[in-house]
Amino acid sequence: MFSTEKIIEIKDLSKVYPDGFHALKSVNLDIHKGEIFALLGPNGAGKTTLINMICGIVNIHQGKIKIDNHDVINDFRITRKMIGLVPQELTSETFETVLGTVSFSRGLFGKKKNDQYITKILKSLSLWDKRDSSILKLSGGMKRRVLIAKALAHEPKIIFLDEPTAGVDVELRQDMWEVVKQLRSDGVTIILTTHYIEEAQQIADRIGIIDHGELILVKEKENLMRELGKKHIKIILEEPLNEVPEELKSFGLAMEKNNTNVIFSYDSSDKNGISSLLQAMSICGIRFSDIETKESSLEEIFVDLVKRKSD
């Protein structure tokens, strides 16, 4: 379990690009040491801008960012050493070798040469066999691995994974999540953005949802699922219902499949909903043969929240 000690503090952060686009609007966010934080949001929501501002690639328009109590502008040498970034785009030194570019990254971030550590990273990302290959000759998935290796080369305490699984095959995605799990167990704080929300649901400790430059919510995943998630019960009836009896109307039931299935949706926190419904059905003499249950996925919660905000 992660601690509640803050490693990143973002206060009142705003960004207006020179063309007038308001990318971030007064964002306040704390990231805890050792957690996996998933930042979700539709395209253009401000996820990459936020990451780039923390990493020093985009200028801060307004607000403050602190990493481990150090200001990212005044103490940039300290803060940037602590951060590793895997960018969204597949960018790499085309003519350089894998080993060369990963070793370069380590030196660029002020770490002494350590062949043993670089070998360990390359092996964990299945890049060791390709260490002398030119990056130009690598596949997209392999280039993504190289970017991850470069980000890890200087042993960062915080790692940003900006859409790390975009356009990569299942094998690499699984390998990568293994690396992420390993990093977490080593105490590294991980902030990731992804469009594969089921991955965030599986791996993240906390979820932040950003839309149109505003941070809509930040919650622990379990709480988010419990508070905002819906549960659905499908009751398969023995005989079809012509209409919902008056006694059951307050449950907001939906009918499907020629009125032989009844769907009941309720909040995850509602403990009494099912028993009340089943009791009312029994009173009305409605008999059923089976019950199926389904819980909202993080993806459904995410879509619902973003949609609700744009409405």
Add this chain to the structure above:
Amino acid sequence: MRRTLFQSIVAPVISTTLYFVVFGAAIGSRITEIDGVSYGSFIVPGLIMLSILTESVSNASFGIYFPKFSGTIYEVLSAPISFIEITIGFVGAAATKSIIVGTIILFTANLFVSITILHPFWMIAFLVLTAISFSLLGFILGIWADNWEKLAIAPTLIITPLAFLGGSFYSISMLPAFWQKITLLNPVVYLISGFRWSFYENADVSVYLSLMMILIFMTICIGIIFYIFRTGYKLRV
């Protein structure tokens, strides 16, 4: 550097040889001496300066433009290094390569003509200052350029013509009076004049004026780079 070693060395050797064949043999047979120096020897400082100017601008502009173009600039911008260190890295690399090329040209030229360097300290000073100044200029151009055409404009349309018209292959005293005055507006005249003075003590303008011009040029470039990094112009929005 290791990857481009072959073209870095072979290209200047071939081009110097060609210049000597064309200018030294063809024109040199008609102009035997300028200010007491054989024509072949006279053009050596101009030839080196021509390469230093074009190499410095090209190396530095390409050096910063390519990471911008490919997107790898993110790593440099997110690294724990200051703007001054970034500039020293890119400009230093470009200037070093152009100084190596200039030295290769000097040795190659020595195979064709006899060369005297009367003021070696000044020769090195002019060589280094020019390489750094024009690498700074190239660095600015590389940041400014947002496509390959813009990147090619400055070396092709500005630097090479200025170097050719700046007295690389002639003394400006050989021009009519009117053109002598116009030529003095060309900053490259001062660089070539000062550099040639360090070889043969022949100069079109005072050596101190040459030195002052190059220092002014360098200061302007540093000022522009300071502005770029302060505002993030085209690097960090």
